[in-house]
Amino acid sequence: MIIDCQKIGSINSLILNKIWDSVKIEYEVNKRANFLLKNNVRAKDKVIIAHGGGPEFFADLFSIWKIGACAVCLNPKITNSELENICNFIKPSAILISEMSQKYSIKEYQFLDLSDLEDNMSNQCEPVKINNNSDALILFTSGTTGTPKGVVHTYASLKSRIKYNLKNIPTADLQNSLCLLPMHFGHGLIGNCLTPLAAGKNLFISNGSDIKNISLLGSIIDTNKISFLSSVPSLWKLIIKLSSQPKLKTLKRIHVGSAPLSKILWNDIIDWSSIKRVLNMYGITETANWISGASSEDYDPVDGLVGKMWGGKAYVLDENRNIILTGKGVILLDIPSLMKGYYQLKDLTDRCIHDGLFNTGDIGTIDNEGTIIITGREKFEINRAGLKINPEELDILIEKHELVDEACAFSIEDDVFGEVPGVAVKLNGSISVAELKNWCTDKITIEKVPSKWFFVEEIPKTDRGKVDRLNIAAMCLAKS
Numbered sequence: 001m002i003i004d005c006q007k008i009g010s011i012n013s014l015i016l017n018k019i020w021d022s023v024k025i026e027y028e029v030n031k032r033a034n035f036l037l038k039n040n041v042r043a044k045d046k047v048i049i050a051h052g053g054g055p056e057f058f059a060d061l062f063s064i065w066k067i068g069a070c071a072v073c074l075n076p077k078i079t080n081s082e083l084e085n086i087c088n089f090i091k092p093s094a095i096l097i098s099e100m101s102q103k104y105s106i107k108e109y110q111f112l113d114l115s116d117l118e119d120n121m122s123n124q125c126e127p128v129k130i131n132n133n134s135d136a137l138i139l140f141t142s143g144t145t146g147t148p149k150g151v152v153h154t155y156a157s158l159k160s161r162i163k164y165n166l167k168n169i170p171t172a173d174l175q176n177s178l179c180l181l182p183m184h185f186g187h188g189l190i191g192n193c194l195t196p197l198a199a200g201k202n203l204f205i206s207n208g209s210d211i212k213n214i215s216l217l218g219s220i221i222d223t224n225k226i227s228f229l230s231s232v233p234s235l236w237k238l239i240i241k242l243s244s245q246p247k248l249k250t251l252k253r254i255h256v257g258s259a260p261l262s263k264i265l266w267n268d269i270i271d272w273s274s275i276k277r278v279l280n281m282y283g284i285t286e287t288a289n290w291i292s293g294a295s296s297e298d299y300d301p302v303d304g305l306v307g308k309m310w311g312g313k314a315y316v317l318d319e320n321r322n323i324i325l326t327g328k329g330v331i332l333l334d335i336p337s338l339m340k341g342y343y344q345l346k347d348l349t350d351r352c353i354h355d356g357l358f359n360t361g362d363i364g365t366i367d368n369e370g371t372i373i374i375t376g377r378e379k380f381e382i383n384r385a386g387l388k389i390n391p392e393e394l395d396i397l398i399e400k401h402e403l404v405d406e407a408c409a410f411s412i413e414d415d416v417f418g419e420v421p422g423v424a425v426k427l428n429g430s431i432s433v434a435e436l437k438n439w440c441t442d443k444i445t446i447e448k449v450p451s452k453w454f455f456v457e458e459i460p461k462t463d464r465g466k467v468d469r470l471n472i473a474a475m476c477l478a479k480s
Contacts, residue, residue, distance in 0.1 A: 002065055002136065002158050003194060005029050009202035011055040014213075014220065016100075020055035025062070028055075032063035032114045033125035036094065039112060043068030043128055044135070045093035050083065051101045052076045052183045053205060056115050058193070060096045063114070065155075068128040069093070070135040072150070073184040075463055080104050082144035089148045090138070090343065132156040138343055139185055139285050150343035151186075151285045158190065161288035161337035164311035165195045168293070173253040173277070174201040178221070178229040180208030185464050186289040187258045191281075192230050208465070214238050221246040230255030230281070232465035233265055237406070240265075240272050249274065257281035257290065259466050260374065262396040266301035282306035282374060284360060286352075288337040292372055303396050304364070304374045312336060315357060316366055323355060328365045330378055332357040363390060380410070380469055385417040389448050391469065394421060401439055403429040406459040410473035412452060422452040424472050426459050454480070 005026040012019045020028070041047060047064045049071055051057060064071040072090060074083070084106050087095070094110045104111065136155040140148050177196035181188030196203055204224050206213050208231060213220070217239055220226070227250055231239075236256060251273050256266070261280045270278050276297045283290040292314070294307030312335030316327045323332065334357050341349035352359050363381065364374040376390030383389075391409035398407035405426045412422040425436070433453045440449045454476040460468045 001062070001130075002155060002162070003062060003198055005062055007200045008197045009200055011058055011197075012202065012204045012224070013054040014204060014206045014224075016054045018055055020059075025055065025059060028059035029062045029066060030123065030125045031117050031119075031121040032059055033066040034121045034123065035112070035114060035117050036063060036067055036069070037125070038121075039094060039110065041067065041069060041093045043130070045069045046072055046090050046135075046138070048072045048074060048083075048087070048090075048092045048095040050074050050076060050078065050095055050104070051098040053100075053207070054098075056098055057183060058197075060114055063125075065130075065136060066125055066128065068130040068134065070138060070152075072138045072140075073189065074140065075144075075182065075184050076101065077463070078102075078144060080106070085144060086140065086148055090150070130155055132159070133340075135340065139189075141185070141285055147345075148343070149345065149348070152340040152343050153288055153337075154340050157288055157337045157339065158194070160311070161190060161290075162195055162198045164337065165191070165290060166199055168310045169195070169199075169253070171199045171201065173228050174199050175227045175252075176202050176204060176225050176250070178204045178206060178224070178226045180206055180213075180217075180229065180231050180235060181465065182209075182463060186283065186285040186287075187230065187232070187464070191255070191257070191283070191289040196228065208235050211238070211242070215242040217243040218246045219244070221251060222248045225250040227252045228254070230257065232256070232258045233261050234259065234406075234459075234461055234465050234467065236265060236269055240268050243272075245272055245274065251275050252277060254278045255281045255290070255293065257283060258464060260304055260376075260392045260396060262399060263301045263303050264400060266296065270296055270301075280304075280306055282372065284362075286339045286358065286360075287333065287335060288339070291333065291335055291337070294371070299371075302373065303393075306364075306372050306374055308370045308372070309335075314366055314370070314372060316364075317354060317359065323357070326366050326368055329363065331360045331362045331364050331366075331372065331374070333360060334358075382409075382411040382419050382421050384414075384420055384447055387447050389421055391421065394423060394448070394450065395467070397443060398423060398425065398436070398440070401431075401436065403427055403431045404436075406467075408459050408467050408469055408472045409450060410469055410476075412473075412477065414451075420451040421448065422454065422473070422476065423450040424454045424456045424459060424476050426456055452476075452480070 174196040179192035316329040318329040376392040394409035
């Protein structure tokens with residue numbers, strides 16, 4: 001097993017007002033594991049979990065792992081047609097739902113509600129010998145309506161990631177951990193939930209997409225004596241704007257990840273939380289979440305600074321396609337927690353491997369001390385007549401203006417230069433495009449200043465809290 005249910009702390013769902021201790025969790029895991037076996041689910045089978053937010057999610061997840069099967073965690077808000085598309089792609093043995101799940105209707109597949117099983121299913125489930133190289137978890141990063149892109153992690157890669165997380169995080173920091181993020185992607189599930197549970201600590205679950213919860217976060221932290229939480233930059237912007245600060249000084253550690261963190265926001269989080277142990281984290285689903293982190297205890301905050309590796313090694317693929325230890329280019333990784341691959345997408349998997357190293361697609365620098373700074377994504381990079389512009393850097397720069405709440409830069413095709421930068425901007429006051437352009441020209445070369453500006457009421461986010469850059473670009477260009 002990846003998690004020892006006898007050694008974990010309690011799971012407290014603030015969403016559903018439920019608390020399960022380790023005894024209850026183990027009881028429910030055994031009950032569910034026996035029920036899965038009774039319904040012909042076996043080791044190596046794929047089992048979809050189509051719900052989340054409560055202790056039941058973890059009981060279902062751990063029961064799947066107890067029988068050596070593979071869990072496929074989906075967004076609980078997935079539509080029937082999206083679910084059918086995923087099912088036809090992976091052919092699950094069962095789809096696990098709960099009383100809170102949406103109503104689905106797909107005749108070809110077995111739906112199971114494990115939330116109200118008979119007590120006679122609770123006897124100890126016979127242990128299954130699990131091959132560490134077997135598939136344990138599939139997380140979909142895209143393609144619910146097209147070709148699904150599922151990241152496959154083995155029992156070995158998940159165990160490795162959790163081991164290195166706990167090697168770099170004092171377990172006392174995790175005593176009462178709060179998860180504000182959904183559980184169908186790595187940051188929320190592996191980082192926020194499985195890591196503290198594996199340390200035997202308590203997990204609290206809240207809904208970070210609920211504005212009411214965000215506005216009450218300071219009091220939620222105080223009431224539950226929260227010591228650790230991790231979230232995304234877009235959520236932190238709302239927290240700082242809407243919530244009062246916690247007063248009881250229980251916070252010991254904060255992680256921020258899954259999107260670029262600016263120096264300004266980093267310092268704002270330090271001020272709001274009144275602690276110095278605020279870390280900018282780097283990690284992607286393919287690496288089972290965090291692989292490096294930079295704490296403001298050790299570094300002065302800098303845009304994109306993510307510190308040193310938490311296990312494994314990082315390299316740079318420079319513009320001449322040389323693999324080097326230091327310098328600027330695309331970040332390559334050699335790590336034990338790397339995914340097995342993209343499910344049934346061998347060509348895509350092979351394209352991500354460069355001389356045995358995983359190509360992250362992230363652009364950054366590595367210095368002589370091994371410290372990493374991430375500056376952007378290769379796929380979003382704007383090529384203006386040979387000049388490479390990272391839209392993430394433009395976001396951070398423009399958001400430094402006092403009248404800008406959020407910015408999202410993107411590429412626009414151009415007959416003369418090939419590509420030019422455009423930007424969507426959410427304002428908190430009145431200012432003209434000309435004034436913003438003039439402000440930018442004092443800070444960056446004129447070629448990098450966005451050619452087209454779009455004032456918008458909101459910057460849309462994905463269900464993971466990330467800026468949805470491609471959709472924002474399409475939305476702005478369609479309106480223009």
